[in-house]
Amino acid sequence: MDIVDSRNRSVMRNSCSAYRQTRRELIGWTAGGIALLGGGLVSRAAWAATPTDTMTIGPFYPVLRPLDQDGDLTVVNGIATGARGQIVDLAGRVLKPDGTPAAGARVEIWQANAAGRYAHPADMSGVPLDPGFQGFGVQLADAEGRYRFRTVKPGAYRIPDGRVRTPHIHFDVQGRTSRIVSQMFVPGEPLNASDFLLKASEAPDTLIARKLQPPPGTADILALEWDIVLVAA
């Protein structure tokens, strides 16, 4: 099976917002009598969404994955206290370039805890670990490409050369024939503007999540939506 890395493909434009915009454009064309949705006249290219940009896997991919790998990173089996920090409800879809769901895609995430510490031997920051934080999770996208994690907002952290990473969550997403390693960023974070990796991205809009209204009664939860567009199925 060929694994295609999106770094080798051209970048078109924004991910799901671009997909939605393209759909609005198509509807607009339809109103003008040019295109017929469902009538076989809409080309595959017209539905194309921008592949999510790739980013480095970084130095903190788990050496030893936790036994507890489910989608709720705020609770660790056998630990009575939950994770410290602001709860994040992170959901989205894994999509193919034509906007259809990448059903069954495997979605891994790993991240620093709320204080900015990875549970990894290469993290020499001295910042305390949080035994109640899972730090790593895996989900399989459903038939509509949807995934969902409950986690905490990662803290910013300083790397050894003094630069500061803005809060981010690492992703490794494997579809049927393509795979993307990237990082998701929190919208509105002041440190986003100075993050050297986000600044180096050719498609930063594909890396920043969208903030949603939290469900009623959960105003302290940060609800984020981030769609991932693969370069192939």
Ligand SMILES: [Fe+2]
């Ligand atoms: Fe990181």
